[in-house]
Amino acid sequence: MVVDIQAYIQSGIIESYVLGLASHEETEELLRLASEHPAVQKAILAAEAAFERNAIANAITPGNDIRNNLLSALQQDFTASAPPDEDFAPRQSSLTSIKTGSSKPVVKASIWKAMAAAAIILLVVSAAINFYLYNHYRSSHDKYVALLAEKNSLQASVDITQARFQQMNESMSLMADPAMALVKMPGVAGKESNLATVYWNSQTKEVYLLQNHLPQVPAGKQYQLWAIVNGKPVDAGMVATTCTGLCKMKTIPTAQAFAITLENQGGSPVPGPDMFVLGKV
Template sequence: MGAVSTQERREVECLSSIYPEIKQELDQLTEALEEYAFLHSVEPPAALKTKLLQQLDFETPAVQPLKAEETIVRPMPVDPFTGGPTFRVTWIAAASMGLLLLFFSFYLLSQLRSNQKTLASTRSANESLQTQLRQIREKLTQTDNTLAMVSQPGLRTMELQGNEKAPHSNILLYWNTQTHEVAVQTRALPALPADKQYQLWSMVNGKPVDAGVFDARNESKLIQRLNRAVTRAEAFAVTVEKRGGSPTPTLSTLLALTPIKS
């Protein structure tokens, strides 16, 4: 009915083409407006046509000269909005239906935007829960594997204390002399930059042998299984190396060296 801007009308048309529920609602409102107009229309009395025909004179009247003193009087145009009560009621009803349609369209738009925000928030929360669930499953798998390792016969447990460079460092070492598996639990270790890692070394005949790398996970207290097999060891040492490990230890970063008691 021309009560909205061009941009708003385009938005409603676009949404109605995307969502069948909106188009169906608009069609129902249009039909209701038409039914309302037909329902409140007033038929003229049947005798009005006969009365008008009797008053009309279809004979050509003789042209009478205008007198000089006569004044030509023309009726003023009638404002359609000041017409009869029936016209005013119809116009008010149509305007009310137009405003109702406008408000309902804004309501649909607000509900649609609110539902879209809720859906986006639900998807984000679901993705976050999926990530947390995946991390929990990985930790449970790691814990089960570690428990299976430490429950096997031949397991030796020793504590590696930090030297003067890291006096508060504390590492618990698990070494299975039968399966040759090694794992560590970091109780207290300084945090390292992202490009650095701790590396474990097993001393065999006085020479260091790579036993794997690990990170400082003091807050989790998880047991980290290393990816190297240790068949023999006279002592274990820990150094700080570049991420991924080093083929030879950096003695200047030696943090702990603990001999194995026989």
Template sequence: MDIKEYISSGIIESYVLGIATEEEVSILDCVRNKHPEVEAAIREVEILFEDTATLQEIAPPADLRDSIWATLEQNEKDHIHQKPEMVEVEYDAPVTNTVPNRRVIQFSPLATAATALLVCSIGVNAYLYQQRNATNVAMAQSETKNSTTELLLADAYKSLDMLQNPAVSMVSLAGVENHPELSAVVFWNKEDSKVYLMADKLPNAPEGKQYQLWALIDGQPVDAGTVPLMKEEVMHAMKSISEAHAFAITLENKGGSPSPTLSELQVIGQI
């Protein structure tokens, strides 16, 4: 499966919009678990759609609130100026205690609806304001991680392209007896002699030390380059090697060594 074509096929947009079929969702869930670039693409589309919805929101007219309150005040005035109907009441006995009349304001259906509209408008705008702030924070965080994400995606695409190339051999390097927890992977193209090393499972080299890759040809080590001290990338381009029967990594003094220090052997793998 070509991951680049899969991402650009439109399936991710359909998934985020909720219109993808069950089969498409099932396939996407499987692919996103194996390819981090697909998961990153899904998140980017989600952020894009959220930001687009925020930008296209329709704000209520600026004079809506004043118009609603003016209507309410007018209704109240009209009610006050209405002449109350006089009702004659016959009493069997004189009334000594009187209770003052209480004025009850009755709101018209229009005023009630207008009030509800105002409350809803305020609530919706408050919600959209919170969503906009959340989107801005997410975008800011995304920008700070942008360079790291691009590097990871570039390494992922590079690894995928190399794995699909029949001329590339993937050599797994396992930790030796003293370092069983270590591992690394070498991608060696036999046609153009290019060598790439994935050394993200190796810990940072001690102060004054540096990892060095060796190609073994009939038991003789050939320098294949040192691993950069700063691991901005997961995949490292090493020296070209035209022939090899195995690869190994040792821990050498900073700058590398013309010959490997066997007591500092870290990982090794046969081809």
């Protein structure tokens, strides 16, 4: 299956991968495409760099109260581990001044206790910062995906409008061609409100149909154009249900009239009785 690389890059899957939100299948597909298409690999590196810059720009420095609390906890632990004998004068603050064998285990345990407390505090601070950054990234990612979807929707609308405008210009050019013979096909008896027009190029013999006013085609049915040649109907092509302007039909070398019938989808080798319009050349 051919992948539209530009559309894939803009789909938001790369940002999900960088944030660790992509599924296993999405990750495998992304890595495969990155190995095959340098543009995908470049987009991944760009996304990682963008998120890294955003993280640095929005980083939160821990407050002074966290530092003070940590130092206070460490001071209390060291004070509690000092010898209780009041006769020591002055009391030594350096750990190296404690010589007794019975004090060493107390000091060592106190140090590990202080380090554990510091590690826990740092872990809590780190978790809080990571949680904040994750929520910030998640919110930014959701906004990005929403804006991307809106952009794609607007681009699709613009593409449709441009296609219709181009089709209209082409139709107007064909209608203005002096070689085009205009054959009006009014509605038959009982269907007088119907109207269609054939534009028949007298040089190339190409036939174009304009559905001025025809009822909506029922499910399973399709309009079929016929050229009346020497009193016999000749298939001039099926009218596509998606055609809204000039519909190009089959080339007809000669004809005395044109007609449209409603047939089963796909057409019929001979016209059915349900005729809608008929016009002489």
